[in-house]
Amino acid sequence: MTMSMVRDIIVDAFTYALRMHGIAFLALSTKTIKYILTGYKSSSREVLHRIAIALLLNKLKICAKKSKGVLAGFYKGIYILYPAKDTYWSDATVVRSDEYCSQDLSNRLLALFMDIVPKIPIFMIDLSLWELHHEKEKLKLLKQVEVSINVIRRWLTDYHLVFVSAPSEALARLRKRVLFLCPWYIDSSPYSSIDRSQTLMLDPYAEETLSTEDVFRFNYFVIGGIVDRLYSRPYATYMIYRLHLLDVERKAIKLKGSSIGVPSEINKIIDLILSIKLGDKQMDEAIIDCMGIDDKISRIVYELTKVYRDRRDIGYSDIVEYMKLYRLSEHYLKKVLAKIRKGNYVGGNT
Structure with a gap:
């Protein structure tokens, strides 16, 4: 995905406000x-985006102070200057x-x-089932929520992420991990x-599958605050749905x-x-891009065993082909093979 394909509504609003x-x-x-x-190679758009978010968090200020600087970037009518002598004067x-x-x-x-910033989309993380989690699961859930705040800031603002039925314990623990303005x-x-x-x-056990068109049709997305790494909770999201009498559509994210x-x-x-919604991707592409290494390995093994009923027919060239399809480095070839060999299926054709 190129930068020109990203709809950065934060920068659009921020540059307009500046002008x-x-x-x-x-x-x-x-x-x-x-x-x-620090630690970034940033485009002008990304620099302006970070400034806007940092202003919201009260980590930066914009002063009506003229400073000299060298031209370092330009985006949406805004020239970005870095400190230097005898060059341009800034407006702020x-x-x-x-x-x-x-x-x-x-x-x-x-x-x-x-x-100016659009008030939608809104993501609602429902923490109704917080107390059902084991301590290790709570830690994983807090980590996911913390990362979610950082993710939302890459696209929108903290105000586009809302926590629902969230106990005070979860709030107190999250505040120790990250500064946030989310309702x-x-x-x-x-x-x-x-x-x-x-x-x-969004319910992984819903009968209907989410489509690209659905993403644009809906403006509010409810996600269950659930981690089931230690104890399986297959219908926990549906439990939240029934608990609050939501009466909204439920769909699962699936790939093929x-x-x-x-x-x-x-x-x-x-x-x-x-x-x-904002990055111009189709559903399958977005899913693959968000997959972790283990996700991709599991998917590749699943795809191969679906094509080849007898895993002994799976060859190295077949594996490499699917690794390319899922944009997985050949560095992980041994891990894919190990997953296949668990069933004593070793491919011979190349």
């Missing part, structure tokens, strides 16, 4: 550059929240920014304020009619949906 405040040349302080760019400067700022424009910019409800009240005809529950290898982590589900 409406007469800011075309935006300088970054030295501290800001270290904060925004981005500084860290702990740096001095005599005239802070952040609140005005953010007010306009939030007015948090201890009850199910958010369900009463959304249009249920535009709401979908099967859920084998399809990512089940909350963060990957959110990324998958957004890569279709």
